Amino acid sequence: MRHTGRIHSIETFGTVDGPGIRFVLFLQGCALQCRYCHNPDSWDTQGGTLRTVDEILAEIEPYVDYYTRSGGGITVSGGEPTLQAPFVAELFQACKDRWNLHTALDSSGFCDPSHADTLLGVTDLVLLDLKLMNRRGHVELTTQPNDRTIAFAKHLSERGNRMWVRRVLVPGLTDSAEDLIDLGRFVEELTGVEKVEVLPYHRMGVYKWQQLGMPYTLDGIQETALEEVQRAYQLIGRGRNMVRVRPKI
Numbered sequence: 001m002r003h004t005g006r007i008h009s010i011e012t013f014g015t016v017d018g019p020g021i022r023f024v025l026f027l028q029g030c031a032l033q034c035r036y037c038h039n040p041d042s043w044d045t046q047g048g049t050l051r052t053v054d055e056i057l058a059e060i061e062p063y064v065d066y067y068t069r070s071g072g073g074i075t076v077s078g079g080e081p082t083l084q085a086p087f088v089a090e091l092f093q094a095c096k097d098r099w100n101l102h103t104a105l106d107s108s109g110f111c112d113p114s115h116a117d118t119l120l121g122v123t124d125l126v127l128l129d130l131k132l133m134n135r136r137g138h139v140e141l142t143t144q145p146n147d148r149t150i151a152f153a154k155h156l157s158e159r160g161n162r163m164w165v166r167r168v169l170v171p172g173l174t175d176s177a178e179d180l181i182d183l184g185r186f187v188e189e190l191t192g193v194e195k196v197e198v199l200p201y202h203r204m205g206v207y208k209w210q211q212l213g214m215p216y217t218l219d220g221i222q223e224t225a226l227e228e229v230q231r232a233y234q235l236i237g238r239g240r241n242m243v244r245v246r247p248k249i
């Protein structure tokens with residue numbers, strides 16, 4: 001059986017969403033509305049373009065050597081890829097069967113874990129966004145509480161899935177010392193976390209909000225300075241004994 005997915009966009013030479021050079025597939029549809037989102041045009045679950053697994057495999061095929069030789073693979077991002085878990089699971093399985101390709105899932109974790117187990121069984125690495133540990137702040141940032149994401153992280157830990165935990169650092173919103181230390185403590189309790197990545201906030205997607213006629217509420221907030229990223233790593237490490245981190249600028 002070949003599932004169909006709603007596709008937002010494709011990047012054939014991604015270098016920031018997992019190890020090596022990667023085919024990055026951005027899926028359409030997200031239940032969150034993060035104020036810093038640089039792909040607000042990916043939120044609508046009825047938007048995007050319908051593509052089959054075979055069509056996506058044909059897009060990957062010309063570049064497979066680059067992915068395998070660089071220690072890369074395929075990353076499925078969004079939007080929120082777990083909303084289309086059966087499609088992604090079939091795609092990942094096919095990538096493994098054909099090329100033994102490394103598979104990564106870039107997720108907000110805002111999903112019912114029981115709906116994602118088949119997918120997680122063919123996922124080599126989960127890039128998990130822990131946007132904010134403070135529950136009320138998470139609602140203000142994304143419109144939704146973080147209960148599902150926390151539960152998803154624990155589920156991954158229990159399953160033994162490998163994880164890279166990520167935090168977008170937005171000055172004044174997601175960079176408080178208290179929350180970063182809490183993040184470090186939470187990560188310390190999980191198994192399978194190989195890395196924590198602090199991602200600086202940037203404004204490259206602001207034009208999309210303008211094109212969609214949506215108010216961008218972070219006007220006036222500057223892009224994150226390198227020193228702030230380094231400070232965040234230190235604070236996360238204070239709550240975590242063995243933090244392994246790699247700045248991503």
Ligand code: SF4
Pocket residue numbers: 030031032033034036037038039040042078079080108
């Ligand atoms: S989870 Fe990702 S795609 Fe969804 S609103 Fe947040 S940043 Fe945008």
